[in-house]
Amino acid sequence: MTVTLPPSSNPGPGPAIDEEVHGVSLWRGAFRRIRRNPSAIAGVVIVLAFTVVALAAPLLTTYQPGSAQWSGQVTPSSVPGPSDEHWLGLDRFGSDMWTQMVYGARQSLIYGVISTAIGLTVGASLGALAGGFGAVGGRIGAWVDTAVMRFVDVMLSIPSLLLAVSIAAVLGQNSYAIMIAIGTAQVPIFARLLRGSMLSQGKSDYVLAASALGLRKRRIVMGHVLPNSIGPTIVQATLNLATAIIEVAALSYLGLGSSDPAVAEWGRMLVAAQDRFDAAPRLAIMPGVxxxxTALGFTLFGEALREALDPRTRR
Structure with missing residues (x-):
């Protein structure tokens, strides 16, 4: 007696397993998708080039920032351009323009990273506090969630740049004031994002299952809800780096940056180039570009990372 198996039971190579669904972690799958995204590659190249220039600034020039030893060569109607000694020429104060640019990249990287770290730390703490109590529920949880978010709403009611300018003006004209001001302006963004993500995760099936198994609510929130909610906040931090770099330049342009002439800042270079724009427009064009x-690079990378981690756009 011969038994014929149905076609589905015949041995042979089955359908290919979709790596996007089976056997690939979230971050590894996101990395694979980023590698196939031309915008992400362009953003990574820009970010890496900016980071290398910023970190290797002392190795890329033999001069010191703010050194005006060639000030005698600068006149109101003439600013020396590129030469063998000065690749990008001199600025209006008689300093080497290439030196100012590479050290300006270092300052932008330091200000951007530290200010974003401040905003991420404080904002994520507030968001975790509100989202944790909100996910737990109960009268106390609702009260804590409401109190924290009303404070965040007050901060959101003030435009971020205006808030940063106000804080920097109060703290004084120094580098620390800029970083604290920009970081404070970013706090409500991270707080609302993490809180919303935690509340969404709190309604998931795995939270219901953990509660049914008798796990304590604190363990569920800290061990499951928070780790699964932090991803979008990290992606937002990448996007906020672009905003931070622009706001650093804006505050320096308004005269709220460091008053130390040895500190090179792209925003302050734009201010200094105003009265020499007719004679040497490159003094404003180079830091502006x-x-x-730099902001474009962080934006492209952040958007690509967000799309790679978003389940709705993976396919």
């Missing part, structure tokens, strides 16, 4: 390209 550097700010735009």
């Amino acid at each position: 550097a700010i735009a390209i």
Whole structure:
């Protein structure tokens, strides 16, 4: 007697397993999708180039920032351009322009990373507090969630740049004031994002299952809800780096940056180039282009990372 198996039971190579669904972690799958995204590659290249220039600034020039030893060569109607000694020429104060640019990249990286770290730390703490109590529920949880978010709403009611300018003006004209001001302006963004993500995760099936198994609510929130909610906040931090670099330049342009002439800042270079724009427009064009390209790089990378981690756009 011969038994014929149905076609589905015949041995042979089955359908290919979709790596996007089976056997690939969330971050590994996101990395694979980023590698196939031309915008992400362009953003990574820009970010890496900016980071290398910022970190290797002392190795890329033999001069010191703010050194005006060639000030005698600068006149109201003439600013020396590129030469063998000065690749990008001199600025209006008689300093080497290339040195100012590479050290300006270092300052932008330091200010951007530290200010974003401040905003992420404080904002994530507030968001975790509100989202944790909100996910737990109960009268006390609702009261804590409401109190924290009303404070965040007050901060959101003030435009971020205006809030940063106000804080920097109160703290004084120094580098620390800029970083604290920009970081404070970013706090409500991270707080609302993490709180909303935690509340969404709190309604998931795995939370209901953990509660049914008798796990304590604190363990569920800290061990399951918070780790699964932090991803979008990290992605937002990448996007906020672009905003931070622009706001650093804006505050320096308004005269709220460091008053130390040895500190090179792209925003302050834009201010200094105003009265020499007719004679040497490159003094304003070069730092302006550097700010735009750097912000574009962080934006492209952040958007690509967000799309790679979003389940709705993976396919």
